[in-house]
Each structure stands twice: as C-alpha cells, then as structure tokens.
Amino acid sequence: MDVVVIGAGVVGVSVASALARRGAAVTLVERDVPGTGTSSTSYAWVNANGKEPRAYHDLNLAGLRAHHELAAGGVDWFHGNGHVxxxxxxxxxxxLRARVERLTGRGYPVEQITPDRARAxxxxxxxxxxxxxxAHFTQEAHCYPLPYLAHQLRLAREAGARVRTRTGVTGLRATATGCAVTLDDGSVLTADTVVSCTGRWSAELGALAGVDVPVLGFGEPGDVTVGYLAETDPVPVELSRLVTSPWLNVRPAGGGRLQLQALDLDATADPGVPPDPAVGAELLTRARALIRDLDAAVINRVLVGQRAMPADGRTIAGRHPDAPWLYVVATHSGVTLAPFLGPAVAGEVLGGEEELFAAFRPERFAGAAEITPPRTPRKPGQQ
Incomplete structure (x- = not known):
C-alpha cells in the first residue's frame, strides 16, 4: 500500500514509522522541518489525569502505557517519575479529591500522600x-518531544520511508485508484491513502480536499489554543518529576533547566505578539517562592505555545466520511498519544479497526447542530 503522511510532528512521524515498519510504502511530507510546529511548544505532560469523558481517559491511558512500554529499555526522552x-x-x-476518587475507581495509579512524603x-x-x-500520580511523566521525534524519524527512514521536508502541499484530490497529492514544486504523489497529521493546520489541509475538519485556529489572546511556556537557565535544583501547585506548574526541561507554566497568566498570550517581559518576571517570582535556591536563576525564554485543538476538544481519528481516502488525526493530547496513535492508526489504514477510536471518528461532526467548544484551560479547582 502507498501512503502519504502529511505533517512531521510527534504524531506524524509515529504514524509514518509504524506504517513503514508494517510494509507500507510511505512518503512523509513536512512543509518546514520536523518538529517545528506544535511539538516544539508543548508542556509535554504524559497523562490521562482529568481527561474526560471516560472514552477520552481510556485513549490517553493507552498513550501513557505505550510510552512506558516503549521506554522500558531506557530512553532519553521519557521520564516516568510521576507527578505531584x-x-x-x-x-x-x-x-483534586474528586479526581483522585474517580481515578482510583478506574484503577489509575494515584495515591494521596502527606506533606512529608511530598517533600521526600x-x-x-x-x-x-x-x-x-x-496527590501523587505515580506513573505520569514528562517527555522531551524532539528526541522522541528523532527516534521515530530514524525508525521510519530505516524501514524505507521517504521524508520530504520544506515541501508544502497545495492540492489533494481523489483519483480512480486512490488519491493524488500536489506539492508546491509542482510534483504529484499518488497514493492509496493520505494521512493528515497536521495538527492545528488540519482545517487548512482538509479544505484542500474539499472537506471540513473542525479544528480551532487562534482567535484572540488567551483563547483555548494558546498558552505561555517559560524555561529557566540551568539551576541547582533536584527535581525529577512534574509539580502542579496553586501558583505554578513546573517540570524538568533537561540539562538542569526548568519549564514553567501558570495558566492564569495566559489571558494575554498571542502568537503574533512577543511576550511581555512582565510574564517572565512573574513566572520567575512564583518559581522562587515555590522552589528553593533559585535566587540566581534567570528566564532564558518565554514563548507562546499553540495547541492543536479539535472544535469539541476531543481527538479526531478516522477516515473522513466525505473523502474516505483521507485519514485524519488531530488531537490536543499529541505528546501523550503519539506512541499509541502510531501503530493504532497504521493498523486502521492497513485495514483493521481500533475500538478505542470509536468515539473519536470525524463523522461525529456531520450534521451537528452545535459543537460545544472546549473550555479555556484553568488552574485546578477554578470554576
């Protein structure tokens, strides 16, 4: 089977790698450089914590488990040390108490702990x-998306996938035997199936095929598609897991650096405007209050992360009902789901069916009178 995968973020490279290793003839097309889109601006928290409804929780749990399985032999991109x-x-x-009770009832690995245990x-x-x-969510993790992506990209190439970077797609159409992809250099790729893994550009790509893929674009500062992320310089802090506090979320960022997030500051986030230096200053002030020995720390950078966000907040996975040759994948949980989506999507493209995708098919949008948009992320406990 000939398959064109469009988009070389963490999801696209995972799908291309899985397809190629199962014998498909794969061409991976990326209009920029692999990993330069949403994958490079993610908090990269691997979890199924607070992911509702139950079908979405189960899907994310499969992603969390897939990460642990993939990392079992030791890897440099996955750190499954938990989340407090x-x-x-x-x-x-x-x-938090309600979440712990609900997740405990589902068998999710979480425990309530004392302040002394938290300090340890x-x-x-x-x-x-x-x-x-x-609460200690014992198997949750953080991931470094670009080393993960590099690993999957290497596997894809070793399995025979062709990778075309800095190559845009200008047209998608059905043919008598499958489909054709027109590239910005005028060349045309023919395939049996196209897999769209373009994240926040999914609606744009769908339009080339003449179909609707309801994925939100940036609308106004602070909307659900954007949020600030900051990174410190290397600091003398022993931290091996994620922390969620009332004031600041923090995780290791590699090389002794910390990544900082505070959802209540996101109201001014705008990808078209350089972040106000006051945002970085406030994040650093909160970090120094939360963590000792940060007196000499500085903020290396503050960026506006952009989320791939389906119109109802839930993952999209499946062949488009109006263009069955086009398989669409779009999700806000790309880093968590990538190692599961790779083989699961590959299985469906090659003729199988993944039961965990049942609630996430593109056809759920067909004829919908109204789509309930996802809520802007808030601090835990905010109403």
Missing part, C-alpha cells in the same frame, strides 16, 4: 505545612 499536585484552596481541594519526592520544593490535600 497539591491544593490549598477549597475549590482545588474538592477538585520533591526535594527543594516548598510544601506548606498546612497542606492537607496532596
């Missing part, structure tokens, strides 16, 4: 003495 979240106000306490897991983090609601 602590709550200080009543709303956050209720939210998080040396250098200031856990308040009066904090009585702390």
């Amino acid at each position: 979240e602590f709550a200080m106000d009543d709303n956050h306490r209720r939210d 897991l998080l040396p250098g983090v200031n856990i308040p003495d009066d904090c009585d609601t702390i």
